Amino acid sequence: MTKPHDAPNASADSTLAARGGWAEDFTTRTSSPPVYMTTAFDLHSLDQLDAVTGGREKGYIYTRDGNPNHEAFASDVARLERAEAGVVTASGMGALTAVLMALVKSGDHVLAARVLYGRTGQLLNHLAASFGLKVTYFDVADLGSLPSLITPETKLCIVESISNPLLEVADLPRLVSALGAVPLLVDSTFGTPCLIRPIEHGAALVWHSVSKYLNGHGDVMAGVVVGSHSMIRKIRAMSSLYGVNANPFESWLASRGLRTLPLRMERVSQTALTVARFLEQHPRVSKVFYPGLASHPDHALAQRLLPHGCGGMLAFDLAGGRSAVDALFRALADVIPFSPTLADARTTMSYPAGTSHKFMTAAERADYGIGDGLVRLSIGLEDAADLERDLSCGLRPRV
Numbered sequence: 001m002t003k004p005h006d007a008p009n010a011s012a013d014s015t016l017a018a019r020g021g022w023a024e025d026f027t028t029r030t031s032s033p034p035v036y037m038t039t040a041f042d043l044h045s046l047d048q049l050d051a052v053t054g055g056r057e058k059g060y061i062y063t064r065d066g067n068p069n070h071e072a073f074a075s076d077v078a079r080l081e082r083a084e085a086g087v088v089t090a091s092g093m094g095a096l097t098a099v100l101m102a103l104v105k106s107g108d109h110v111l112a113a114r115v116l117y118g119r120t121g122q123l124l125n126h127l128a129a130s131f132g133l134k135v136t137y138f139d140v141a142d143l144g145s146l147p148s149l150i151t152p153e154t155k156l157c158i159v160e161s162i163s164n165p166l167l168e169v170a171d172l173p174r175l176v177s178a179l180g181a182v183p184l185l186v187d188s189t190f191g192t193p194c195l196i197r198p199i200e201h202g203a204a205l206v207w208h209s210v211s212k213y214l215n216g217h218g219d220v221m222a223g224v225v226v227g228s229h230s231m232i233r234k235i236r237a238m239s240s241l242y243g244v245n246a247n248p249f250e251s252w253l254a255s256r257g258l259r260t261l262p263l264r265m266e267r268v269s270q271t272a273l274t275v276a277r278f279l280e281q282h283p284r285v286s287k288v289f290y291p292g293l294a295s296h297p298d299h300a301l302a303q304r305l306l307p308h309g310c311g312g313m314l315a316f317d318l319a320g321g322r323s324a325v326d327a328l329f330r331a332l333a334d335v336i337p338f339s340p341t342l343a344d345a346r347t348t349m350s351y352p353a354g355t356s357h358k359f360m361t362a363a364e365r366a367d368y369g370i371g372d373g374l375v376r377l378s379i380g381l382e383d384a385a386d387l388e389r390d391l392s393c394g395l396r397p398r399v
Ligand SMILES: Cc1ncc(COP(=O)(O)O)c(C=O)c1O
Pocket: 091, 092, 093, 094, 117, 119, 160, 164, 187, 189, 190, 208, 209, 210, 211, 221, 222, 223, 341, 356
């Protein structure tokens, strides 16, 4: 059976995403893949057990180790990221846990970007405090000193392609060349393979919070990591051992969400740029962070690395601090909700100082540029003019 993605003209992202690679169960000819909601798979002999576990026969044994829905989703993401293989996990944090358990051990050294999703930093700090991992944070905007931070124990470097929440863009080609033989792990949750494909710039592994754009409908909690066959084999073994495997139905939902990813990324990139320009002119907004704006420090880099747009995430500072943010959230609760997630079909707002980056001290947050007036906006699929009208209304001074 020819798989849809093997067809000669199926190389554009939109075609790859829309068709997917599903070709497992053509006996029933379902037009959508079934959900394999099963704990285990029956075997007919011990010889078959040996053949499947030994990789000589295609098959599944136990859903924690593998399931057709997991494989369908992970291999579709791998194809879009131009990676050899992938593994889907219970959450984005589950993917990071599996990667770290596969690639580092006590006494090893990890380099990590200074500004990362708060829980990523929290997990690294936990492993440093409790398990003897050494972690050095560096400034992604200043790569000159990076080679001097590498030691013989350095096993991994972790960055975000577009950072949460300040939308810094990582110069992946320069990073890869500065790192030499040290493998680069890129969290491309904000980037998605539609905007940037880190493997093509030399990264070893890419991971995503699938809970965000790859699924895109605010109804899944999952993660995925893609890379070479050999690395993914080790990471899959750790995902199974630590039990951070995904659920088949969520993999199925994520596969469905992935079908429209290119369309959604194109749309949110256009709307986010329009809204960012609008906010930049607004008198109550002191600063807007969006790499598509000429005022963003990484604008030139974004033009080079993100030619298809900068995505749907932006952040802005309100001069009035926390109370101004609270007033905005209360005013807009029914139209642009305060929801501590992102990449839903609807636009949502979040408050990094109180959610994703709450685990840092106030001094650390201030040092990172995450102030008490910072609002993170996740642009959805609504009309840009409606969003501008809602934001104007929410930002109107209250008497
Ligand atoms: C950039 C980024 N990476 C990773 C994660 C963690 O993903 P999850 O919540 O699916 O565990 C998040 C969650 O918000 C995120 O924003």
